[in-house]
Amino acid sequence: MTTVAEVSPAKDTRARLPIADVRWSTVLAPLVVGVLALAAWEWLVASFDIEPFVLPAPSAIWEQITLNADSIVRGASVTGRNALIGTLFGAVIGVGGAMLAGTFRFLDQMAAPVVAALAVIPIVALAPVLYSMYGAAVDTGRIIVAGLSVSIPVYLNTLRGLRQVRAVHRDLMTAYAAGPFQVIRSVTLPTATPYVFTGLRVASSLAVIAALIAEYFGGPIGGLGKSITSSAASSNYPLAWAYVTGAIVLGLLFYVVTLLVELWFSRHHRPAAG
């Protein structure tokens, strides 16, 4: 048979992230705002003689960052490790739980109040309790706190994703007389995948926050949270802020990585026309 309509050159079908669509202005604008804000901050601190315990100048914070770069990186890796392990555990629990709840309605109904409760209470509040359960010498409590924080948004998003299966896809699988596991594998899970990663993106920042704040309540030293409290306690405010900056960068790192993963997994999920 002859192909008439599609002599168009074979399209570039390599998978691509929609990142290429981002325009320069969208990156540049916030950068400009950031730089201006820093300049204003510096000027404000200098011209009004603001005390460092109220607000240290950006230059002072930067000085501490360069001086303590090693310690900040080490702290970030400790906190980041807790957050990462927590994220992985939380994701497994969230996805697994959602798959169970999606399959068995009664489990969903049973879990709903617990999930709602966990979604509103700050889970870091559990940290002191967990420290006493697992001992204050290990990171277990922090990992659990991070994991729990992650599992809730992942659970909720996954559950939502599992319910997005289109009627025509369900009909198709029925027409193929596909078994329940085939349906889950071929349609339900792929439909839910972008939702899982949306949940993970939302959760990733929570994981860092949870792992960090959990350190405020005790446990082994070395993490960013502990360093922030101890520098603040010794009145070294610029140093405390330097650690805070490290925490911000760590949170951003988690966010960007999970965002890229999310974009990758949803690259073909724009609903196809027709």
Place this chain on the structure above:
Amino acid sequence: MNDPAIQARGVHRVFGKGRKQVIALSDVDLTVADGEFVSLIGPSGCGKSTLLRLVADLDASTSGEITVFGKTARQARIDQEYGIAFQQSGLLPWRTVAGNIELPLKLHGVNADERRRRVAELLELVGLSDFAKSHPDQLSGGMQQRVAIARALAESPRLLLMDEPFGALDEITRERMQNELVRICAETGAAVLFVTHSIPEAVFLSDRVVVMSPRPGRITGIVDVRADGMVPAHDRSAGARDEEGFFRAVGEVRSLLHGTPETAVTARGVDTR
């Protein structure tokens, strides 16, 4: 004589209860012989999709009986007696074109070599060989629909159920796909139940055209395109679209659709007998 591909007897389908009740199908009797091409035509909401879904066992009738190749609709579905193409292409967006076409083969345990061979064959058939590795969101609506048709043909079913498969296509692609479908049916000898809104399409493709009307959905008449020498030997070559018999059949379907006497609506100035 073989079992008919589809046999529907006294089929009713009622949706909802009480005042919101909709009689989608009322007392439908229809037989589609093995290898026969039958079109369903009628205004929107007259129950064409509903009837197709009943045959496919995607929905159950309120009363009446449907058999497919002598089996219950349910057994026929389990035995994979039919291939189906929906009004929407229903492709899986996360699978490539090739991945979509091979899906039924994969689900039914066909081995990888055989799948690859068959997919290549089907891609060739629908003219999308260059797009095997594309994803559905990279194709036009018409191309997606062609992938869906290839998928329906994947297991060379003896019965094809098609719900307005060409609705989204432009006129040129549509005619090409119609010719392809005619050729495929001739080659495979598959029976087809084909839903459409286009009278010429129904007449060109079909051995018989079933005309339906809504509220309640029922069959108002059946035009046998092969009969009365309307189209001699039901020639479906592209030239058949210009034959006199073609227009006579079109006129007959049209008058059934509008419920007016046949002579009042002679199609496009073509003489009636």
